[in-house]
Amino acid sequence: MIEFIKCHGSGNDFILIDEIAHNFTFSEDERRDLSMLLCDRETGVGSDGILFVLKSDVAEAQMRMFNSDGTEAEMCGNGLRCVARHIIEKEGRKHVQIETQKAVLAVEQVEQIYGGIDTFAVAIEPVSFEAQSLPMNFEKTEALDEVFPDLADDLTFTALSVPNPHIVSLVDEISEQKLKETGGKANDLPSVFPRGVNVSFVKILEHNKIFVQTYERGVGLTNACGTAMSASTLVSTILGSNDIGKPIVVINKGGLVNCVVNKEERRYSIQLRGNATNVYTASIEVDLAEKQWKWIDSVTHQDEIDTYEELKKYASTQI
Structure with missing residues (x-):
């Protein structure tokens, strides 16, 4: 039997499977197979990925995130908020640290971004504009506001890792169809992006307010991607007029978050602030050998669902 929490950050x-609490010892193959089986929106539970919470020797817990196609992401900002909430509530503390693939990151509960929405802040780092950090094969060491002819002749992109690989384009209007096509092309170019890449279109709404939509590597079009919103905030600050050190409102199809870009000497860091909503808790039986699963029990957290719907409606009026 596997117990889990169905949760979301910005939709x-x-x-979320807590391997510590339930004494699970999944193998790497089992984590991959569970992700492909359970994340399927037609035959599975349905989700963008699985968050595995493991023991850590250097932090309160370790987070590993597997996409719906079974691949593992270096980081996941929206997922990290969900893990942050889980560990903060478990530990009974406001500040904890979570180990991710690339860094040990500080997470904390902070002032609500919307009434009734418990808000969690996570550090998004390390940040790098070096092409090799994505990795990306490019003629220059960095790609800042560059045209990638293989993707689109009429768009410019900035490439950065946070530490997930991202390319970000500032646009006047966002076309989902063009984003889907561009994201598909980018992830079918292993000669340029050997490990794939997340592609975001960003529309500047007003000073310190942007709208972001993302084609997520291993997932496709998403309601929101935490590292993409963070990367997009940074790019809109460098190439636009958004402020360093002040909250920037980031609207997405799943709601909204706040991002704060900080710079110390030549080093950037980003803090991502937003919800971590628990939709329901559940128990299931899984037979990985037969690729089958069945429900045992579930409890819905309707109050959290309703409160987040209010935030989502508000966010839709800000576009």
């Missing part, structure tokens, strides 16, 4: 939804 980016996950299955």
Whole structure:
């Protein structure tokens, strides 16, 4: 039997499995197979990925995030908020640290971004504009506001890792169809992006307010991607007029978050602030050998669902 929490950050939804609490010892193959089986929106539970919470020797817990196609992401900002909430409530503390693939990151509960929405802040780092950090094969060491002819002749992109690989384009209007086509092309170019890449279109709404939509590597079009919103905030600050050190409102199809870009000497860091909503808790039986699963029990957290819907409606009026 597997117990899990179905949760989301900005509509980016996950299955959270606490391997520590339930004494699970999944193998790497089992984590991959569970992700492909359970994340399927037609035959599975349905989610963008699975968050596995493991023991850590250097932090309160370790987070590993597997996409719906079974691949593992270096980081996941929306998922990290969900894990942050889980560990903060478990530990009974406001500040904890979570180990991710690339860094040990500080997470904390902060002032609500919307009434009734418990808000969690996570550090998004390390940040790098070096092409090799994505990795990306490019003629220059960095790609800042550059045209990638293989993707689109009429768009410019900035490439950065946070530490997930991202390319970001500032646009006047966002076309989902063009984003889907561009994201598909980018992830079918292993000669340029050997490990794939997340592609975001960003529309500047007003000073310190942007709208972001993302084609997420291993997932496709998403309601929101935490590292993409963070990367997009940074790019809109460098190439636009958004402020360093002040909250920037980031609207997405799943709601909204706040991002704060900080700079110390030549080093950037980003803090991502937003919800971590628990939709329901559940128990299931899984037979990985037969690729089958069945429900045992579930409890819906309707109050959290209703409160987040209010935020989502508000966010839709800000576009």
